[in-house]
Amino acid sequence: MSILVNIDGRLLPPEEATISVFDRGFLFGDSVYETIRTYGGRPFLLDRHLARLSRSAAGLWLPIPRGLDSLRAELDRTLAAAANPESYVRIVVTRGATEGLVNLDAQTAEAGSVLVIVRPFEGQDPACFEEGVDVAVVGVLRTGRRSLDPKIKSGNYLNNILALREAKRLGCFECLMPNREGNLTEGSTSNVFLVRDGRLLTPALESGLLDGITRGFVLELAAEAGIEVVETTLDADDLAAADGLFITSSLKEVMPVKRVKRMDGTVLWEGKVHAIARDLRGRYLERASRCAGL
Ligand SMILES: Cc1ncc(COP(=O)(O)O)c(C=O)c1O
DSSP states (O other): OOOEEEETTEEEOGGGOOOOTTOHHHHHOOEEEEEEEEETTEETTHHHHHHHHHHHHHHTTOOOTTHHHHHHHHHHHHHHHHOOSSEEEEEEEEEEEOTTOOOSOGGGOOEEEEEEEEEEOOOOOHHHHHTOEEEEEOSSOOOOTTSSOTTSOBSOOHHHHHHHHHHHHTTOSEEEEEOTTSOEEEOSSOEEEEEETTEEEEEOGGGTOOOOHHHHHHHHHHHHTTOOEEEEOOOHHHHHTOSEEEEEETTTEEEEEEEEEOTTSOEEEEOOOOHHHHHHHHHHHHHHHHHTTO
């Protein structure tokens, strides 16, 4: 088991994995990234993650050095060398640096870098799935679509860090961020779903959120299972009226919520793991195992 970092094709142990202090990813968050995990040693839904990386990069006019085929080959090489039973993978494409220059103008960057960070993935605490987690509707708003559009998975996560901090102060696992209109968007690193009257509801992309790969996959699984799915505008009243709630991400999979707190620490919603959440998690894991050839 090992942690390995691939920087522009060089495989390095963590202590040797360094890039310039003038790199714009470090200075400004001028980078894009993806987080993926493996099942059976194979990165799950890789094509979808690479397609989103490409869209995020295009959204920032950020070239991906050597392209996606090379990135895919380097990822395979890094996973093979790390030889972990299961791995967490973070791919980062940064706009790079002009040595000695600190300048916002993106055109001054000379050459970007592609990083693949691989480390062992031991999974989440099983209690998160058995009992569910607490989340909080926080005061920090999701950046609007006319600011740093949430559909771009950039390396600039300060807004989400601030939002998560508010939730952590309330003892919660994850936050839920409203948009300027007061409608729900998503968590700091997850999307959110409600179950109501047997239907699945989730904030529409137009509310301003990341088009989560797990969100998309769960919507497909729900449709296959004959569950009606509605992508719409949702707010705190909808949370309060839910029969069940869960969050999704590549690392959290389908994770039930047991309590939603308000900013004053009072409970807005409390409930048990809903049968639909359990069913979708089962389907998700079954598909992940199948893709992994397990
Ligand atoms: C802001 C945000 N929303 C949602 C997600 C979930 O996305 P995915 O299912 O692609 O992991 C993430 C993942 O990190 C995220 O950062």
